Amino acid sequence: MNIKVDSCVCNPDKILNNANIRINSKLLKNKTSQIDCTNLIAYPPFINSHDHLISNWYPKAGFGKTYPNVNIWVEDMKKTDSFLERNKVWINDGSFDLTQTEANQIVQLGIYKNLFSGCAVVQDHIPNQKQSYYKNNPINVLENFTQHHSLSMGNWWGGGSAEEEFAKTDGKIPFITHLGEGIDKLSEMCFPKLKELNLLQPNTLLIHGIALSKDQIKECAKAGTTICWCPDSNYYLVGETLDVDACFEYGVNVVLGTDSTMSGGINLLEEIRFAHHKFPHIPMKQIYEMISTNAVYALKLTDEYGTIEENTSNLLLIKKHDEDPFRNILKAYMEDIELLMHRGVPIYGDAKFLDEFSINEDNYYFFGKNRFVYGHPEKITKFINNKLGYKKDFPFLPF
DSSP states (O other), X not given: OEEEEEEEXXXXXXXXXXXXEEEOOTTBSOTTOEEEEEEEEEEOOEEEEEEOGGGOOSSOOSOSOOOSBHHHHHHHHTTSHHHHHHHTTOOOOSSOOTTSHHHHHHHHHHHHHHHTTTEEEEEEOSSOOOGXXXXXXSSEEOOSOEEEEETTTBSTTSSOOHHHHHXXXXXXXXXXXXXXXXXXXXXHTHHHHHHHTTOOOTTEEEEEOTTOOHHHHHHHHHHTOXXXXXXXXXXHXXXXXXXXXXXXXXXXXXXXXXXXXXXXXXXXXXXXXXHHHHOTTSOHHHHXXXXXXXXXXXXXXXXXXXXXXXXXXXXEEEEOOSSSHHXXXXXXXXXXXXXXXETTEEEEEEGGGGGGBOOXXXXXXXXXXXXXXXXXXXXXXXXXXXXXXSOOOOXXXXX
């Protein structure tokens, strides 16, 4: 199947106008069919480099104040209405086994949060789970990584010490840790500790980095260490964010993450808008790199992600609202995604595209005006509603 689009963002430095894209899928009925999508712009599906899928509850969990460090919020959070409401569905027994039924329903809710905003990959920062956790999802929940919660709180939720977890990577997969999520002395002590443990490495992914000084950011650049920027969450919890301009000045590989909806943005599209609103001087191309090629480097993904050629099995088609494909993302909402395809499978969009594929309709949920999604998120919300005893709405679901 060939799709003619207004333009195709093959990578941040290569945009093709009036492009023809050949779809690579075993499900196609007719591989030579032609579809006119000249009102759409093509992108590689987006990548969310930081989320906590189990914590995608709504509204945000807080008391309308900011904190000198996030450790204090973690304790305050447990008293919020949002956290207590989620406890009616799942209570953490300390095992952090998220394959258990109640927990996994909320995890799947988080997966759909990402899918509905055009993401085909999400990094779920949580203790490594059983292999089944990472299988049979409509999008890629990153499996190959090691993690440590933070140097300020330790690996309280499970896993080894920071040194033990890093050693498991053999330098080939990401080592992920929160760092400097605050503005006090405790937060400032984290980076020297990281260096002391010899963890400032090319495969290290630091989450937040609010407390990092310019000199420390320069050291991150020199080491090839990536920093994940989560501006919505940072401003909500701490009132400040990473010195992202210093990151650009020194050449740090910066990626974008949503964090969970208990502290961060509704989804990646909203996170992009938030980042642009707070930092309008940052070119949209630079923000786009954070959700594409920069994220591929940080998460050690294969070349199937972050870029597309004219023959692809991963594709995101978004309605055209702006001549500039990068600025077009600022005007994109969930309903503007016409097609999201992952590994040759159509997983979200306008149902007209399904006519081109041999599918089992029982595997899909149809809603709204000719919208479809792979899987059955409506069963997740039904499960949650039954647990709560009332209807719960989530703003990251388009139905």
